[in-house]
Amino acid sequence: MKLRGPALVFLSDALVLPVGLLTVVLLSRLWGPADYGLYGLVLSITLWLEWVVVALFGGVGLQMMARDPQAEDVANFLLQANTTAGTVAALLLVMAAPMLAVEPLRSLLWLAALMLPLAGAAQAHRARLIVLGQFSVRAGGVALRMLVRVLGMLGVMHWEGGVFAGVAVFPVAGLVELVFYRFWVRTKWWGGRGRVRLPLRSAAAYLVFMGSQRLVERLDLLLLRALGFPLAEVGMYAAAQSVALPAALLGNSYASTVQTRVHMAESRTAGRQTGWRAMAVGMSTLPGALLALYVAEPLVALAYGPKFSGTAPLVAPLLLAGTLHGTSTLASATLQGLGHVRWTSVLSVAQVVVTASALLVVVPRYGAAGAAWTWCASAGLAAGVGALLLRRSKYTVGV
Secondary structure, rough: OOHHHHHHHHHHHHOOOHHHHHHHHHHHHOOOOOHHHHHHHHHHHHHHHHHHHHHHHHHHHHHHHHHHHOHHHHHHHHHHHHHHHHHHHHHHHHHHHHHHHOHHHHHHHHHHOOOOOOHHHHHHHHHHHHOOOOOOHHHHHHHHHHHHHHHHHHHHHHHHHHHHHHHHHHHHHHHHHHHHHOOOOOOOOOOOOOOOOOHHHHHHHHOOOHHHHHHHHHHHHHHHHOOOOOOOHHHHHHHHHHHHHHHHHHHHHHHHHHHHHHOOOOOOOHHHHHHHHHHHHHHHHHHHHHHHHHHHHHHHHHHOHHHHHHHHHHHHHHHHHHHHHHHHHHHHHHHHHOHHHHHHHHHHHHHHHHHHHHHHHHHHHHHHHHHHHHHHHHHHHHHHHHHHHHOOOOOOOOO
């Protein structure tokens, strides 16, 4: 029985769940909370920059290619633009690292910066494959990246590598994924762009949306460290995030497919129906969050050992937050497909402001548990507002 294309993409992206769980189990037992906290900080900063790179041309690029899937000049333009943006972001991170951090965090950020140009180029290839309907290739690249990550983490565990080795796995996996795509997509690295121009207003709106959305995912962990909490507590929070964030990543991974389908829908009603079905998929991880309320403590003790006992109370609220955030992301993808990009940008900025303000009040008093429940409330509010806006989109033409 053949899997339908979007379902195959969804399942391949869902591999982040077992890979994330395996990673946190292996590395937490190898390093302990302090080193894992350092690892989590590096990835939080770098992954946020990676999402900003993807956002620059991600959503608007899908729109441009969906209008004419065979347009090679558009594909060439987007690959070159994404790669350039990733390279610039990497250089900025390399230059800013000495001002942002001391050793060993500074050197780790330099190493992780290699992820950014690779991520930009890979995103351009993934979008091209989605628009061309080559779902199996797109899914295969992601699955290969996950396999390399698993093998890399097993190698780190076997040879008792440090945080540098753990971080190095990510750019290596990104390079393998990109090389795989090049066997299938012959988009040009240089030239062949014709007279293609980027819609600046739409691109700016997508950038605000994606940058804000990804920042709000990382605010809780970053503010814990910024407010002076020890690396050990940051590490336990990062371990809980590693278990919980895949629920949000399921929504993120499905969003590009949903947005493309809405762009190409025959009518606004059909596009909205696609969005409602996608949001139902986003809520599919809700039973896991409810189950975690009762079984998180023995599972954490079994998986991570006694050093991470403080992780157990954080798993359920963060898993619930991930489910709600993934649902909110899918609502936003539908709204963008319907032309309401500014709505989603305003919603994301408002969520960042509200979440940051709440965290600054709650975290000094309640610590990591307060941060987890604050993020949960923020994600739930965003999902509710997204659903209301999607209902309104039936009566609103354009933004």
